Amino acid sequence: MAEPAPEDGADAEIDAEVGADGICWVPVRHHSPAATRAVRDLVARLRPVAVLVEGPADYRRVDQLLLPHEPPVALMTWWRRERPDGTQVAYALYPFAVFSPEWHAVRDGAAVGADVRFIDLPWHLQVLVEHGGYADTPAAADGEGVALQRADEVSETFFERLSAHTGRREMSAVWDEVAEIDPGLTTSAYLRRAAVLGAGIRANADARAGRPDDRALDLAREAHMAAEVRRARAEHSDGVLLVVTGAAHTAALRERLGAPPRSDEAQGAPAAPEDLETGHALVRTSYPELDEHRGYLAGQPSPGYYDRVHRAGATGRAEDADGVTDVVLAEAVAALRKAGAPLSAADLVATRATMLGLASLRDHARPWRDDLVDALTSTLVKDTVAADAATSADGGHPLVNRVRELMRGDAVGRLAPGTDLPPLVHEVEDRCARLGMPLGPRATTYTLDLEQADDRERAQLLQRLRVLDVPAARLVRDVRAPGAPGPVDVPDARRPAPGARVTERVDPTQEWTVRGGPAVGARAVLASRFGASIEQAVLAVLVRRAASGEVADLASTLLDAVLCGLPDLTGRMGERVEAVTLGLDRLDELTVPLDVLLRLHRFERWYATAGRADLDALLRLVGLRCVELLERLGPQASGAPSQALARALRRVVDAVVASPALQDLEPRLAAALVAQLERGATRSGHAPEALGALTGARWLLESATPSADGSRTPQGAPDPVGTGEWYAGLLTVAGHLALAAPEIFDPLDAALRQWDDADFRLALPDLRRAAGNLLPRERRALLDHLRPPGGAGPGGASALVVPPAVLADLLVREDALWTLVEQHTGPLRTATRATGAAGSASGSTP
Structure with missing residues (x-):
């Protein structure tokens, strides 16, 4: 599609580029090496008095963009409102890559002394125009940011015809055909092509709009940009104005500037609410993020590839520009070989030949990214892949995806x-520096003793940074009971002596690692959209999280409010948890706030919640509601309902056993368990797994005050068909008794030994699932207790011997599985297979 440059000389070319009004319109795609090349050429030749760029007009610190940043970076713009129910906040990103025309328009324009300005309608006003207000905007509803973008689907007629003409199905690929692939495309030819493409997109979009309101945002933006261009022309009566805008807006702006100002230009931008706070900041971004945001304005698929194209074109050497795809192919083959893919020199030759053939067939001036992907898929990939494999997030095959990763790039600004x-x-x-934890380049470990007020302040600061997603600190170890896997788990199944406090067994120290770095600064900038200070931002984040009204979100917000040292928010969240708790009718939902409140009660001395009567009362309320729901529990079916019941019972019983605050609920809980077990395994009763869970819960309560002989009856155990499920429920709730009181499993073991092979096979799948519910140390303790006399293997482990014939059959099956895998992935490393086979053959215990 190459076009010859005009032959009338440089003056004629300039006359064609600059209108009679002294304006040079540059329609661009917002991440385009070709557009960048045209912008840089025009600035150098025309030396404009002003460069006007599509970007938020309320950002006036253009000098900040002139600093020696390393793209990709982004201009973040946000708005925030303080409302009675919390902070309303949203933000957008305007990304800049090294191949973005706006980036060079700003920097090259400033270098020649031009007046550089952004002229687009500020983003918060775009929100106002598009949604009619701030309260119901999607970005404001959840507080998340949005990358500024528009859909790639630009029309149903113009684009379809253009797509058919170019043979490309996606907007970025069509733009490639029009502007990017030919490295010899002149600036004049680029301007003509981009103008036609942009005008067609805009004309068809106008025709598709059913009502003027459908184009309200585009009209408002264009009115604002036209007014800014007129103002710049009035301020600079002589000289060239270079106007760099999205191609779809250029035709509409030229039409406006060719006529007197319209009423929407004269009336100016809509007024924002007085309580609206706005801000801007530069943040670093990355090519993976740019690749992820696929919209017309925000992102660019394969940014690493276009970076290579841009840098190769900047050298001015044709061989560099033509060889970009060859370099990517060579790197892809090397990476795939390193990963174990069986690619030979012949494969590389065949792929390159196919790539060159496709480029020639498509009339490409040089091989392009889709030529490479299509060549790979046709010569090396035997499976079906997506039609848009060159630009899709997942090309559908490891070979294609590896090439996609290389074309995406990993650059970080x-x-x-x-x-x-x-x-x-x-x-x-x-x-961080004032509290003795400076953010240095290397991670430093701090052990904080929450007995000490200064360390509690440090811990609260680090927790606040965690909530804000600022990666300055990582919690390595939290306060805990000695030997316990977590701060809420019971270290053993026995109740502490009367009058003893559970908290006396707690290690009150936390271990954190703290470090600085670019990621910390970038995330702190993003967090600033929520508030001007750390505390204000944390409050906004937590209130936003709680806005869903879901009990899990409220409970996690309550916990974080405590950990961050926000007592006022803690009280408000406690009230909301109480209100929601009263409306819940599922036991598994209630265990979420129960866990949080038990943790706060247990560690009240170090979380600064001691003496909080409201939290104590809330813990009592949630515990009581759990018992009430258990008393009213209806028949539980097999599958998910019984599994959810088992998990919930484990947490409820642990809470009652561990917390003196809930101790008086034990008799009522025990009576509820007995009543539920009496329903039996009847048609109207509970499923086997639910009965096993109820039995385990009863055992847990009884283990606090064991009977004289220590025996336990396997109450409710059904026939072998359901025994595996029953065991699964039992061990989900009471598996940790394998450590504290393994003898309670003796009656079950004796019953199981009476089964014949047929019964055992029926129960085996669920028995294996039941064993999977045990921790490794619990499984070993139970195995050691139940092994037959003289059955200990080396080191005291049980010798569960697999017959040689069975083992040989398993090895044959394993080899067949490896063969099937390698048909799809290529040969795997020999060491991997050898290790697996050796491990299988050398031992006889599973």
Whole structure:
């Protein structure tokens, strides 16, 4: 599609590029090496007095973009409103890559002394126009940010015809055909092509709009940009204005500037609410993030590939521009060989020949990314892949995906020293330094004793950074009971002596690692959209999380409010948890706030919640509601209902056993368990797994005050068909008794030994699932207790011998499985297979 340059000389070319009004319109795609090349050429030749760029007009710190940053970076713009029910917040990103035309328009324009400005309608006003207000905007509803983008589907007629003409099915691929592939495309030819493409997109979009309101946002943006261009022309009466906007807007802007101002230009931008706070900041971003945001404005598939195209074109050497895809192919083959893929020199030759043939067939001036992907899939891939494999997130095959990773790139931006940063960023650094935890380049470990007020303050700061997703700190070890896997688990099944406090057995120290780095600064900038200070931002994040009203979100918010040292929010969240708790009718839902409240009660001395009568009362309420729901529990079916009941019973009984605050609920809980077990395994009763869970819960309560002989009856155990499920429920709830009182499993073991082979095979799948519910140390303790006399193997382990014939059959099956896998993935490393086979053959215990 190459076009010859005009032959009338440089002056004629400039005349064709600059209109009679002195304006040079540059329609661009927002991440385009071809557009960048045209912008840089026009700035150098025309030396405009002003460069006007599509971007938020309320960002006036263009000098910040002139610092020696390393793209990709992004301009973040946000708005925030304080409302009675919390902070309403949203943000958008305007990304810049090294091949983005706006990036070079700003920097090259400033280098020639031009007045550089952004002219687009500010983003928060775009939200106002598009949604009619801020309260119901999608971004505001959940507080998440959005990458500024529009859909790639631009029309139903123009684009379809253009797609058919070029043979490409996706907008970015069509743009490639029009502007990117030919490295010799002149600036004039680029301007003509981009203008036609943009005008067609916009004309068809206008025709498709059913009502003027459907185009309200585009009209408002264009009115604002037209007014800004007129203002710049009035301020700079002589010289060239270079206007860099999205191709779809250029035709509409040229039409506006060719006529007197319209009424929407004269009336100006809509007014924002007085309580609306807005802000801007530069943040670093990355090529994976740019690749993920696929919209017309926000992102670019395969940014690493276009980075290579841009840098190769900048050298001015044709061989560099033509060889980009060859380099990617060579790197892809090397990477795939390193991963174990069986690619030979012949495969590489065949792929390259196919790639060159496809490029020639498609009339490409040089091989392009889709030529490479199509060549790979046709010569090396035997499976079906997606039609858009070159641009899709998942090409459908490991070979294609590896090429996609190379074309995506892994570049991460860097902000230059001296970049203006929001106050929250400085507060993070200053507070960490003031508390003796400076954010250095290397991770430093701190052990914080929550008995000490200074360490509690440090822990609260680090917890706040965690909530804000600022990766300055990582919690390595939390406060815990000695030997317990977590802060809420019971270290053993025995009740502490009367009057003893559970908290006396707790290790009150936390271990954190703290470090600085670019990621910390970037995340702190993003967090600043929620508030100007750490505390304000944390409050906004937690209130936003609780806005769903779901009990899990409320409980986690309550816990984080305590950990972050926010007593006022703790009280508000406690009230909301109480209100929701009263409306819940499922036991498994109630265990979520129960766990949180038990943790807060257990560690009240170190979480600064001691003496909080409201939290104590809430714990009592939730515990009582759990018992009430158990008393009213209806028949539980097999599968998910019984499994959920088992998990919930484990947590409820552990809470009653562990917490003195819930001790008086034990008799009522025990009576409820007995009543449920009496329903039996009848048609109207519980499924086997539910009966096993109820039995395990009863055992747990009884283990606190064991009977004289220590025996336990396997109450409710059904016939062998359901025994595996029964065991699964039992061990989900009471598996940890294998450590504390393994003798209670003796009656069950004796019953199981009476089964014949047929009964055992019926129960085996669920028995294996039951054993999977045990921790490794619980499984070993039970195995050691139940092994037959003289059956100990080396080291005291049980010798469960697999017959040689069975083992040989398993090895044959394993080899067949490896063969099947390698048919799809290629040969795997020999060491991997050898290790697996040796492990299978050398031992006789599973």
